[in-house]
Amino acid sequence: MKSIYKQSLVFLYMLTALGSLQAQDLIPAKFRLVAQKAAENEIKIDGDLAESVWQQAEKTTPFWESKPNDKDLAKTQTIVQVAYDSKYLYISAKIEGSNFVSQTRKRDQFFWESESFAVILDPMNRQSNGFFFGLTSNNVQCEDLLGSALFREMNFAWDTKWYSVTQVQEGFWTLEMAIPLRILPYKEDVLEWGINFVRPDFNNNQITTWTKVPVNFWPIDLGQTGTLVWNTPPPKPAKNIAVIPYATGNATQDQENQENDLKMNAGLDARYAITPALNVDLTINPDFSQIEVDAQQTNLGRFNLYFPEKRTFFLENSDIFGDYAIPSFMTPFYSRKIGLDEDGNAIPILFGARLSGNLTPTLRIGAMDMQTSKQGGTPAQNYSALSLNQRIFKRSTVKTYFLNRTILSASNESKLDPLLAYGRNAGSELQYINNSGSLTLNPSFHYSWKEGIKSDNWFYNFQGRYRKRSYQVFTDFINVGTNYYADMGFSTRLKTYDIERDTSFQVGFKEWFNRFDYYIRPKESKINTITLIAWDSQVWNPEYFRTDHVIDFNADFGFKNRSSFLLKINYSNINLPYAFDISEDLRVDKAEYHFPKLSLQYSSSNIKPFYYTLNLGTGEYYGAKINTLKFNLNYRVQPWGNFSLISEYNQIRLKGISENILLISPKTEINFSNNLFWTTFFQYNTQANNFNINSRLQWRYRPMSDLYLVYTDNYTATPFFNAKNRALVFKINYWLNL
Numbered sequence: 001m002k003s004i005y006k007q008s009l010v011f012l013y014m015l016t017a018l019g020s021l022q023a024q025d026l027i028p029a030k031f032r033l034v035a036q037k038a039a040e041n042e043i044k045i046d047g048d049l050a051e052s053v054w055q056q057a058e059k060t061t062p063f064w065e066s067k068p069n070d071k072d073l074a075k076t077q078t079i080v081q082v083a084y085d086s087k088y089l090y091i092s093a094k095i096e097g098s099n100f101v102s103q104t105r106k107r108d109q110f111f112w113e114s115e116s117f118a119v120i121l122d123p124m125n126r127q128s129n130g131f132f133f134g135l136t137s138n139n140v141q142c143e144d145l146l147g148s149a150l151f152r153e154m155n156f157a158w159d160t161k162w163y164s165v166t167q168v169q170e171g172f173w174t175l176e177m178a179i180p181l182r183i184l185p186y187k188e189d190v191l192e193w194g195i196n197f198v199r200p201d202f203n204n205n206q207i208t209t210w211t212k213v214p215v216n217f218w219p220i221d222l223g224q225t226g227t228l229v230w231n232t233p234p235p236k237p238a239k240n241i242a243v244i245p246y247a248t249g250n251a252t253q254d255q256e257n258q259e260n261d262l263k264m265n266a267g268l269d270a271r272y273a274i275t276p277a278l279n280v281d282l283t284i285n286p287d288f289s290q291i292e293v294d295a296q297q298t299n300l301g302r303f304n305l306y307f308p309e310k311r312t313f314f315l316e317n318s319d320i321f322g323d324y325a326i327p328s329f330m331t332p333f334y335s336r337k338i339g340l341d342e343d344g345n346a347i348p349i350l351f352g353a354r355l356s357g358n359l360t361p362t363l364r365i366g367a368m369d370m371q372t373s374k375q376g377g378t379p380a381q382n383y384s385a386l387s388l389n390q391r392i393f394k395r396s397t398v399k400t401y402f403l404n405r406t407i408l409s410a411s412n413e414s415k416l417d418p419l420l421a422y423g424r425n426a427g428s429e430l431q432y433i434n435n436s437g438s439l440t441l442n443p444s445f446h447y448s449w450k451e452g453i454k455s456d457n458w459f460y461n462f463q464g465r466y467r468k469r470s471y472q473v474f475t476d477f478i479n480v481g482t483n484y485y486a487d488m489g490f491s492t493r494l495k496t497y498d499i500e501r502d503t504s505f506q507v508g509f510k511e512w513f514n515r516f517d518y519y520i521r522p523k524e525s526k527i528n529t530i531t532l533i534a535w536d537s538q539v540w541n542p543e544y545f546r547t548d549h550v551i552d553f554n555a556d557f558g559f560k561n562r563s564s565f566l567l568k569i570n571y572s573n574i575n576l577p578y579a580f581d582i583s584e585d586l587r588v589d590k591a592e593y594h595f596p597k598l599s600l601q602y603s604s605s606n607i608k609p610f611y612y613t614l615n616l617g618t619g620e621y622y623g624a625k626i627n628t629l630k631f632n633l634n635y636r637v638q639p640w641g642n643f644s645l646i647s648e649y650n651q652i653r654l655k656g657i658s659e660n661i662l663l664i665s666p667k668t669e670i671n672f673s674n675n676l677f678w679t680t681f682f683q684y685n686t687q688a689n690n691f692n693i694n695s696r697l698q699w700r701y702r703p704m705s706d707l708y709l710v711y712t713d714n715y716t717a718t719p720f721f722n723a724k725n726r727a728l729v730f731k732i733n734y735w736l737n738l
Contacts, residue, residue, distance in 0.1 A: 122194025
């Protein structure tokens with residue numbers, strides 16, 4: 001095992017050396033744009049661009065292609081201008097092209113799959129945190145907070161009030177945005193902001209940008225921004241105070257227990273900007289009944305599945321708490337542990353508070369405290385979190401955190417296992433990013449406290465990534481102690497269940513994961529990009545015995561017409577220490593297994609109204625034969641309707657027994673306007689023996705203020721459609737700026 005550590009050190013040295021030798025590919029000084037001062041109330045947000053300020057404002061230089069290639073100017077151009085007055089930052093754009101596809105009218109949806117435009121803002125000019133404001137050609141808004149975390153993806157969870165209008169003409173479309181200055185953290189003496197503009201050109205299957213963003217970087221990378229120049233200091237930031245009260249009515253029917261219930265409820269959210277860069281969010285009796293249900297997943301393995309957070313209070317500024325270690329695999333903070341049980345059922349939250357933002361230009365803070373109430377056998381608990389991010393060098397960050405979960409009811413606590421009374425965690429992580437962004441190094445150490453636990457209560461992790469135009473190298477080593485507990489966190493494989501003894505316990509592990517990506521971009525071809533990916537994962541138990549070794553190879557062909565083809569070959573060698581059940585009739589025994597799998601996937605072009613993805617897989621699985629069929633059918637009636645059908649079918653044959661596992665999920669989305677939506681989601685899952693209906697009507701009757709009507713119904717899958725429970729929820733909230 002010592003050789004593993006030696007190889008890790010050699011790999012780290014090589015990455016560091018490469019980073020020191022490379023040139024710092026900084027954005028040229030030519031990408032500068034002056035903001036034009038406008039008269040008060042001069043600009044009318046109508047997409048017409050007729051105001052005199054737009055005749056005077058400086059225009060951007062030509063846009064560049066960023067993906068799938070980065071060598072040429074964009075095939076169809078975009079012209080952007082920026083203006084401001086005492087209240088708003090204004091963006092106007094004229095965007096050339098044709099076939100302006102907008103997949104939906106629903107907010108925060110399908111930005112990258114539509115004809116769209118976005119502005120990226122870094123008002124503090126730190127290159128580590130910023131803002132994203134996007135529009136489709138059909139004036140569908142989305143916004144998000146941007147960071148520099150290695151694994152964080154955009155989820156468009158951050159919501160704020162801003163204004164926009166688009167107009168579609170023959171051969172081009174125009175837009176105007178008005179972004180309130182009060183929602184942006186900036187200082188009057190900072191006269192240069194980071195800024196960039198991104199345009200997904202749907203018809204040409206390109207992503208184009210104002211600055212020349214290398215193809216090996218995502219176009220929203222904050223290290224690739226240009227400069228917004230203020231010839232005079234920006235207006236003094238105004239106070240940002242918002243109050244969002246809500247009221248609900250909830251009628252439930254439990255057919256299994258023959259119980260009916262009718263409840264009325266109310267609560268309040270509030271937001272106060274202490275400074276332009278530091279906010280306090282308060283919530284009293286929060287309600288998340290309008291949130292869409294989780295998309296069910298088929299679990300054929302022996303480890304926990306990861307479900308993403310969807311509750312808005314926990315999504316905003318979530319990166320400061322959740323971007324430690326590997327968020328979807330092993331992380332000390334997972335917000336779904338607050339106010340949800342293991343099955344995703346709600347546990348009432350009484351109140352909560354969050355402080356997030358910048359204490360200084362280089363120090364970012366996140367502090368949160370949440371109080372849940374007693375429900376059934378679950379005692380009242382308090383959850384608190386503190387996270388500090390200190391920026392160092394140009395783009396790097398040192399992060400540290402402390403987490404605490406405590407049971408508040410002394411009578412309940414005395415009856416519980418001492419391990420359940422409290423859980424505390426602390427840790428620190430360095431996120432090193434060189435100036436060009438090509439090298440990322442993330443070492444971290446994490447510690448936990450539990451009553452009576454004194455050893456093996458830690459884990460450490462090292463991640464390294466080096467990327468160039470034609471390839472990317474990634475390595476990740478993690479060592480988790482058997483007694484590490486994360487009551488507010490998530491682990492895919494730390495907890496183990498021995499089905500023969502019917503008991504759960506923890507087993508530490510060590511995993512080394514290595515991945516190499518290679519990109520081929522043919523010229524004068526129907527193929528945009530060929531991506532070759534090879535990865536290797538090895539896992540050892542605390543005694544240094546290798547339990548898992550998985551090798552995987554992918555070849556992904558992306559075509560210019562937006563279709564793609566994927567070939568995947570996988571080989572696994574597993575020394576299974578404990579038996580587990582795939583289903584009630586299929587048990588995998590403790591043994592050593594070697595099994596290959598092959599899958600092919602084709603995705604048609606989504607330029608057409610009807611498009612689909614088909615995946616076929618076959619091979620072996622823990623001594624069984626497995627065949628898999630997955631498909632995703634989509635039909636778009638632009639711009640008012642989207643209809644989809646997602647299905648996964650697995651046929652498994654083990655010990656002479658054949659098991660068919662089916663998950664099928666139809667979904668309909670009707671957009672009556674940009675403010676009125678009706679979404680219905682069906683899920684039929686034979687593995688979970690559940691059929692679920694979730695239908696939600698949403699009316700955004702004014703900016704950031706919504707009325708919801710939600711119907712949920714659950715049945716058994718077998719016997720077919722035996723009723724379990726149903727609910728009808730009415731909710732209204734009102735966003736009030738003070």
